[in-house]
Amino acid sequence: xxxxxxxxxxxxxxxxxxxxxxxxxxxxxxxxxxxxxxxxxxxxxxxxxxxxxxxxxxxxxxxxxxxxxxxxxxxxxxxxxxxxxxxxxxxxxxxxxxxxxxxxxxxxxxxxxxx
Amino acid sequence: xxxxxxxxxxxxxxxxxxxxxxxxxxxxxxxxxxxxxxxxxxxxxxxxxxxxxxxxxxxxxxxxxxxxxxxxxxxxxxxxxxxxxxxxxxxxxxxxxxxxxxxxxxxxxxxxx
Numbered sequence: 001x002x003x004x005x006x007x008x009x010x011x012x013x014x015x016x017x018x019x020x021x022x023x024x025x026x027x028x029x030x031x032x033x034x035x036x037x038x039x040x041x042x043x044x045x046x047x048x049x050x051x052x053x054x055x056x057x058x059x060x061x062x063x064x065x066x067x068x069x070x071x072x073x074x075x076x077x078x079x080x081x082x083x084x085x086x087x088x089x090x091x092x093x094x095x096x097x098x099x100x101x102x103x104x105x106x107x108x109x110x111x112x113x114x115x
Numbered sequence: 116x117x118x119x120x121x122x123x124x125x126x127x128x129x130x131x132x133x134x135x136x137x138x139x140x141x142x143x144x145x146x147x148x149x150x151x152x153x154x155x156x157x158x159x160x161x162x163x164x165x166x167x168x169x170x171x172x173x174x175x176x177x178x179x180x181x182x183x184x185x186x187x188x189x190x191x192x193x194x195x196x197x198x199x200x201x202x203x204x205x206x207x208x209x210x211x212x213x214x215x216x217x218x219x220x221x222x223x224x225x226x227x228x
Contacts, residue, residue: 035216043152043203044117045219091158093217102171103148103209103217107157 002027004094006106013082014114020067021077021109023092029053033095034068034075039108040088048090051075079111087113118142119220121206127226133194136223140187140208146170147189148217149181150205158205164189193225201227 003026013019025034036048051059051068059066063080079086092106118141128134140147149161160173164183175181178196183189193200203224207217 033216037219043222045205045207045217047216050216095216102163103160103207105158105160 002029002094002096002104004092004104004106006090006092006109008109009107010110010112012112012114013079013086015082015084017082018078018080019082019111021079021090021092021111023075023077023106025073025075025092025094025104027073027094027096029097031097034066035093035095036064036066036075036077037091037093037105038086038088039091040085045091049077082113084113084115087111117218117220119206119208119218121204121220121223123223124221125224125226127228128196129228130196130198132196132227133192134196134225136191136193136204136206136225138189138191138206138208138220140189140206141210141218144208144210144218145187146209146211147183147187148207148209149175149189149191150207151202152205152222153199153202161191196227198227201225 005024032053034051038046038048049061065078067076089108091108094104120139122137145166147164150158161175163171181191203222205222206220209217
């Protein structure tokens, strides 16, 4: 089974600064999708960004961008111009193309934004 | 609003009891996933159904069971409840396309006293 690792249980960033959250995964597949989800204090899971494994270009959504390194099996999330509303738990997820399209989630990184 | 609905939002019960959590996926989504999230913990995958059939099983206890009905709604049954079963239970659905993410419901907060 695929594994997703988030090695930073907690991170903090000053408001308006940039922070990068790390995610690595283990797979033998060549075709898959990667996602970052945000879980604010409301506990609702919200999709932040997705990346197709076959695309070399890194995905970007406004202040959120990823650094996808397929060979290194790394998928980090960069948050620019951090805002107080960015404070949340962030989960990295991998969607397999095999075995029923199962999703695999990391353990999460809790992000604190300091005013 | 993700389009995934879960009922009830909150559930308080006693040890040893049995409860049923209900989930309705987004219109058109055939896959339903159940997750357990204990306080300040990550998501623990429990089970996945696809069009009525069990597709994948995670760390689901034998006291827990689930099913997906012909109308695609799903129920998660938790029996012989223990204090440690207190958690937020999420249901998510997804379309078959690989590009599609999971859409999560708001969760059911279960408290076992």
